Amino acid sequence: MDIYSKPIAFAVLAVVVILVGTVVTMFIPLFMPATQPPGDFVKPYTAVELEGRDIYIREGCNNCHTQTVRPLRTEVARYGEYSKPQEFAYDRPFLWGSRRTGPDLNRVGGKYPDSWHYQHMDNPQAMFQQSNMPAYRWLAQARLDTSYTAKKVAALGYGYSPQDVQRQLDDFRARVTAVDYPSKEIRNKVTPGALKGDLTELDALVAYLQKLGKDVKTVAAEASAPKAAEAAAALKNPYEGNRESIEEGKKLFAENCSVCHGADAKGKLGPDLTTKKKKFGDTDGDLYASIAKGRPGGMPDWEKTLGSEKIWKVIAYLRGIEGKQ
Amino acid sequence: MKSNGYDDSVVTGFTFSALFWLIIGLLVGLLIAAQMFLPALNLAPWLAFGRLRVIHTNGLGFGFGLAGIFACTYYMLQRLTRTPVAFPRLAKFHLYFFNACIALAALSLFAGMNTSKEYAELEWPLDVLIVVMWVIFAINVFGTLLKKREGQMYISLWYIVAMTVAVAVLYIVNNLEVPVSWFKSYSLYAGANDANVEWWYGHNVVGSVFTFPILAMFYYFLPKSVNIPIYSHRLSIISFWSLVFAYLWTGAHHLMFTPLPEWIQTVAIAFSIFMIAPSWGSVVNGYYTMQGNWDRMRSNYLAKFFIFGITFYGLQTIQGPTQGLRTLTSFFHYTDWVIGHVHMGTMGWVTMIISASFYYMVPKVFATEVYSVKLANLHFWLILVGQLLFTITLWIAGIQQGAMWKATNEDGSLTYSFLEAVAAMYPYWKIRFVGGLIYFAGIAVFTYNLIMTVRKAKVAAPAAVPRPA
Numbered sequence: 184m185d186i187y188s189k190p191i192a193f194a195v196l197a198v199v200v201i202l203v204g205t206v207v208t209m210f211i212p213l214f215m216p217a218t219q220p221p222g223d224f225v226k227p228y229t230a231v232e233l234e235g236r237d238i239y240i241r242e243g244c245n246n247c248h249t250q251t252v253r254p255l256r257t258e259v260a261r262y263g264e265y266s267k268p269q270e271f272a273y274d275r276p277f278l279w280g281s282r283r284t285g286p287d288l289n290r291v292g293g294k295y296p297d298s299w300h301y302q303h304m305d306n307p308q309a310m311f312q313q314s315n316m317p318a319y320r321w322l323a324q325a326r327l328d329t330s331y332t333a334k335k336v337a338a339l340g341y342g343y344s345p346q347d348v349q350r351q352l353d354d355f356r357a358r359v360t361a362v363d364y365p366s367k368e369i370r371n372k373v374t375p376g377a378l379k380g381d382l383t384e385l386d387a388l389v390a391y392l393q394k395l396g397k398d399v400k401t402v403a404a405e406a407s408a409p410k411a412a413e414a415a416a417a418l419k420n421p422y423e424g425n426r427e428s429i430e431e432g433k434k435l436f437a438e439n440c441s442v443c444h445g446a447d448a449k450g451k452l453g454p455d456l457t458t459k460k461k462k463f464g465d466t467d468g469d470l471y472a473s474i475a476k477g478r479p480g481g482m483p484d485w486e487k488t489l490g491s492e493k494i495w496k497v498i499a500y501l502r503g504i505e506g507k508q
Numbered sequence: 509m510k511s512n513g514y515d516d517s518v519v520t521g522f523t524f525s526a527l528f529w530l531i532i533g534l535l536v537g538l539l540i541a542a543q544m545f546l547p548a549l550n551l552a553p554w555l556a557f558g559r560l561r562v563i564h565t566n567g568l569g570f571g572f573g574l575a576g577i578f579a580c581t582y583y584m585l586q587r588l589t590r591t592p593v594a595f596p597r598l599a600k601f602h603l604y605f606f607n608a609c610i611a612l613a614a615l616s617l618f619a620g621m622n623t624s625k626e627y628a629e630l631e632w633p634l635d636v637l638i639v640v641m642w643v644i645f646a647i648n649v650f651g652t653l654l655k656k657r658e659g660q661m662y663i664s665l666w667y668i669v670a671m672t673v674a675v676a677v678l679y680i681v682n683n684l685e686v687p688v689s690w691f692k693s694y695s696l697y698a699g700a701n702d703a704n705v706e707w708w709y710g711h712n713v714v715g716s717v718f719t720f721p722i723l724a725m726f727y728y729f730l731p732k733s734v735n736i737p738i739y740s741h742r743l744s745i746i747s748f749w750s751l752v753f754a755y756l757w758t759g760a761h762h763l764m765f766t767p768l769p770e771w772i773q774t775v776a777i778a779f780s781i782f783m784i785a786p787s788w789g790s791v792v793n794g795y796y797t798m799q800g801n802w803d804r805m806r807s808n809y810l811a812k813f814f815i816f817g818i819t820f821y822g823l824q825t826i827q828g829p830t831q832g833l834r835t836l837t838s839f840f841h842y843t844d845w846v847i848g849h850v851h852m853g854t855m856g857w858v859t860m861i862i863s864a865s866f867y868y869m870v871p872k873v874f875a876t877e878v879y880s881v882k883l884a885n886l887h888f889w890l891i892l893v894g895q896l897l898f899t900i901t902l903w904i905a906g907i908q909q910g911a912m913w914k915a916t917n918e919d920g921s922l923t924y925s926f927l928e929a930v931a932a933m934y935p936y937w938k939i940r941f942v943g944g945l946i947y948f949a950g951i952a953v954f955t956y957n958l959i960m961t962v963r964k965a966k967v968a969a970p971a972a973v974p975r976p977a
Contacts, residue, residue, distance in 0.1 A: 187661050190653035190669065197670045197752060201677065204756030204779070208772055209708040212701070218769055219700045237692070241620040243558025253765035255838055257914045260922055268767035271699025276624050279703055279766055283842040284544070286926045308547065313931040317543070317550030317557055331689055338688045439925070490921025 222269025225398045227341040228391070230332050230351040231382070235391025237335070238322065238384050239278070247316075249280035250289040250395065260487035263290035264399055275339060285316060290396035296481025297359075298366035298452045299443065300389045305373040310442050322385040323373040329382070355390065356382050365480065369452075418468040422499040432500030435493055439485070448504060453482065459506040470498050514586040515596040516873040520962075521603040522579030523866055527955045529571025529610060530859075534948050536564045541944050544937040554618040562629045563617045568854065569627060569717065571610045576862040577721040578606065578645065581668055583869050584728050585649065588665050590658045594651030602644045609637050621691050625706045627713055628682050632693045635683045642679070646672050663744045667724035670752050674716040682709035700768050708759035715755045718858050719821075723790055725865045726818060730794060733810035733868050739796035747789030754779050754786065761832035764841060780829040787825035794818040809884050813864030816892065820856030824849070839914065844933070845906025848899040855895040855947060863887065863954055870958055874965035879957050887953040894947025898940050905936035 186193050212218040228236060239245070252258055254265040266289050271277055302309070305323065307316035329352055333345040343351070358364060360380050374383055422428035437446065443453040454462050463473045474494045477484035485494060543549045543557045550556040586593055593599050613630050616622075621631040630638065649672050653665070661669075682705055685693035695702050731738050738744065760768060760776035794815065798804065804811045827849055831840050840846060871878050878884060912932060915923035 185660075187666070188659050190650060190656075190661065190665075193661065193666070194650070194669050194673050197666075198673050198677070200749065200753045201670075201674050201756050203753065204758075205677070205708065208757055208760065208775055209704055212704055212769065212772060213697070215769075218704065219698055240624040241622060242553075242556065243562055243620075243622060243624070245624050246558050246561045249842055251766045253838065255765065256920075257916060257922060260916075260920070261913070261926070266767050268700050268769075271703075271767065274699045275697065275702060276695040277699050277702040277706070278624060279763070281626060281762065281842070282847065284930075311927055313927055315544060315547045315930060317547050319556075321553050331692065334688050335692070335694070338686045338694055487920075488922045488925070490917060490919040492919055493921065 218268075219272060220269050221272050222267070224402050225269055225272055227273045227339075228394060229355070230329075230336055230343065230348045231355040231387050231390045232394045233335060233339070233341075233391075234327055234329065234332060234384075235387035235389070235394075236278075238388045239391060240276075242319065242322075244288075245278045245280045247280075247282065247284035249283050249287045251279045252287055252289050258287075262287045263396065263484075264403060267399065270396075270399060273339070273341070288392065288395055290400070292393045292395040292397035293400060293479075294477075294481075294483045295443075296366055296452055297389050297393065298369040299481060300392055301366060301369045301373050301385065302452065304385055304388070319385070319388075320373070322388060323383050324375055324378070325384045326378055327382040327384050327387050352382065355386070356380075359386050418471050420467045420471075420495050420498050420502075422495050423467075423502065425499060428496045428499045429503050430500075431493075432496035432498070435489070435497050436500055439489065440497065443481075448501065456501055457505055467498065470501070471495070474498070513592050515593050515599065516583065516586075518593070518596070518599040518603050519579050519583045519869065519873055521600075522575045522582065522606075523870060523958070525603070525607055526572050526575035526579060526862070526866075527958065529567055529575055530951060531955065532614075533564055533568035533572055534944070534951060536560050536567060538941070538944050538948060540564055541937070541941045545934050545941070553620070559617060559620060559622070562622060563614055565627060566613060566617065566629060567610070570613070573717055573858065573862075575606065575610075576866070577671075577717065578602070580725050580729075580862070580865050580869065581645075581649070581721065583873075584664050584724065585652050585668065588658060588662045588728070589652055589656035591652055591655050593648055594655055595648055598644055599648050602641065602648065605637075605641055605644065609634065609641050612637070616691075623683075623685065623693065623695070625682065625695065625702075626710050628679070628706070628709060630683075631691060632683070632685050632687050633690060635679075635685075639676075639680060642672075642676055646676065662728070663738070663741075663748065664724035664728040666748050667720040667727070670748075671716050671720040671724075674712065674720070674752070678709045678713050678716065682706060700766075703763055703766065704760065704768055704772065707762040708756070711759040711762060712755055714853075718853060719751075719755075722821075722858055722861050725861050726790070726794065726814060729810075729861075729865045729868050730797065730814040730818075733814065733864065734798065734801065734804050734808060736797055736801060739793050739799065743789050743793050747786045747793065750789070751783070751786035754783050758783060758832075761829075761837070764832065764834060764837040777829075777832055777834070780832045784826060784829055788822060791818050791822035791825075809881055809888065810864045810868055812885075812888055813860045813867070816888075817857050817860035817864065820852055820860065824853045824857055827852070839910040840906055843906035843909040843913075844902040844936070845910065848902030848906060851895065851902070852899045855891065855898065859891060859951075860888075863891070866954075866958060870961055871965075874962055876961065876965035876968065879960035879964055883953050883957040887950045887957065890950025890953060891947050894943050894945070894950055896943075897946065898943030901936050901939045901943060905933055905940075908932060908936075 186196060251266045252262045252264065259265055304319045306318050307314045332352065333348045336343050336348055359370060364370070371379060436448065443451055444456055445451040448456040450456070459465065461470065463469060463478050471494060473482060474497065475484060475486035475491070539549065540557055540560045582593060582599060613634055616631060616634060617629060622629045623631060649668060684696040686696060687693040697705050727738060727744065757779035758776045760772045761780050764773055798811070798815065805815060830836060831845065831849065867878055867884055909929055912924045912929040917923055
């Protein structure tokens with residue numbers, strides 16, 4: 184029997200040969216719970232977050248941003264806790280990406296305040312001159328289309344009723360259009376007048392970005408909060424008053440902190456740091472904890488990227504300029 | 509042609525469709541290469557990098573790549589079976605339908621209809637059209653094979669059959685999705701499963717489109733061009749079966765250190781390393797075919813294209829498996845190194861082989877000689893230099909970027925912010941753009957040369973213009 188003269192038999196054999204690896208590495212894992220384990224700490228996307236995710240997909244953000252932190256030391260230092268399979272149980276499609284032209288986003292949720300994102304999407308180069316991120320101004324100028332939201336949620340089986348979906352949309356609109364919304368000023372700046380009271384595509388995208396990694400962070404924060412507070416209270420700055428260190432701290436501040444706190448530290452997206460009274464406590468330990476571990480409402484944690492020495496130098500610099508005016 | 513009874517009108521149609529999509533895809537590529545260092549070029553929603561990159565990959569992979577493959581397949585299929593294409597009118601329809609699909613695909617991607625799964629970005633209505641298009645193609649492949657007047661199927665036909673069945677399985681399984689409207693759907697699979705299915709597809713569609721049919725061209729057109737039979741039939745049998753077997757195990761090397769179960773990653777590495785053997789089986793077969801006739805590299809411009817092409821294939825298939833190893837992937841993955849790797853395959857291997865196949869095929873179809881061997885040589889050197897400048901620059905860029913991401917200070921903190929690592933890439937991205945420009949110039953020469961070849965034939969002998977048999 185000569186397979187090379189019988190095209191149909193040849194094709195059948197080729198399919199069988201192709202299917203061996205397919206079945207072992209792709210088909211069987213689909214039915215192994217360990218491939219995509221469910222996790223009780225991960226919550227499905229809300230209706231707004233889901234719409235934001237669809238905008239992320241539509242604009243092809245995954246072409247430049249990954250969403251998996253690998254279990255490598257420097258990667259965990261840069262982005263945070265490495266990605267767990269449970270986190271992706273609701274991700275259809277997955278958005279792990281394949282290229283980091285921009286940074287990984289799997290832990291970006293809660294890292295910055297909403298205002299940071301509104302401003303960054305409007306004009307990334309105004310915040311980071313060397314960035315090659317495109318501006319996504321048009322997202323703030325487009326009303327969020329919610330005509331398919333209920334249908335989408337139903338297709339994904341998130342278990343919300345159409346009323347739930349409507350309530351989530353209404354609640355979210357109420358939140359971002361409220362007078363006391365912390366990022367109101369910048370949202371109003373980038374959103375055209377007619378849409379100020381409405382949900383825009385950018386609102387949804389920011390909601391989605393703020394969700395990324397949030398569930399994992401909540402678990403981690405609950406576990407480590409009391410210990411960290413205790414340890415921080417006892418700390419003292421080894422560089423206090425050291426002129427060289429203050430100079431270095433000034434440089435570090437300009438590079439890392441001025442985007443949000445302003446070049447003069449008088450506050451922009453983040454609070455004014457030149458006052459003696461600080462938002463989260465005034466001792467060296469409090470300041471160290473604020474910078475190292477981050478604070479709710481948009482202060483990122485810097486311990487793993489900057490390290491403790493540099494943080495103390497920044498504090499030494501801040502001590503030198505506080506209460507001057 | 510009338511004289512031999514073969515229907516080559518569809519060969520010509522697909523050849524020039526391929527050239528058209530090649531030019532479009534490269535222009536988009538040049539624009540996004542410039543956007544990397546000039547973000548102000550993201551002029552409108554439909555001209556932003558996130559949408560254009562997908563048009564670049566789909567336009568070249570499926571617009572240019574598939575059209576070139578269809579052109580060469582219809583040519584080789586008829587000659588290797590000594591049978592005219594089984595359904596010439598269906599083949600004609602295939603040509604128009606294919607181009608309509610690609611045009612619609614480009615428009616939908618411009619509009620942001622995008623499933624986000626790499627090389628499978630098209631939304632579900634287009635997926636359905638693509639599957640119909642593929643079935644039409646398969647009917648002609650198998651229809652012609654069943655009517656064949658040649659007893660044995662030559663190596664090239666094995667690869668064509670493998671492509672025909674593999675692409676069908678891959679495309680359908682990976683694109684299973686739940687529609688919510690005409691313009692939006694969600695993947696059937698979630699999270700790690702979706703990733704695993706996607707890269708099983710993503711890796712193997714590259715294999716089935718950029719390896720199987722290109723090898724088919726290589727095994728057919730190299731011996732034809734240099735007029736020497738292939739060195740070893742037995743080696744080609746071993747290469748073929750081990751290649752199609754091992755390919756399908758390796759997709760997860762795109763997912764190293766992700767939350768995908770570790771055993772799938774490890775199996776993928778093992779098979780990736782194994783893949784060097786069948787890949788080099790074809791490389792060696794090509795080199796040994798030239799044994800004793802290496803002077804043809806100087807005298808026969810087609811030999812140059814084929815041998816350089818297969819050499820890039822050989823380099824590609826060593827680089828690929830090694831960069832999948834855990835230590836190296838932890839350094840190189842997500843950097844421009846990988847972009848360099850991909851472009852050696854596409855700009856080196858795939859385009860060189862398709863170029864030479866067209867140079868062989870088009871003059872034969874029109875019973876003429878190529879318009880200018882000099883221009884063909886210019887084309888060769890331009891795309892070679894352009895490609896090398898492009899890929900080597902990105903490899904160096906990838907090494908620097910990987911090192912900057914991993915650099916730490918004495919206290920374990922990170923030496924460079926992400927932005928510093930971006931800023932360090934700008935010189936490389938500019939050089940890459942220049943590499944792309946040189947390459948584009950080569951393709952412009954290629955297109956001109958083929959258009960002039962056809963023109964010359966039409967002027968010399970209007971009767972030689974092919975008509976359906």
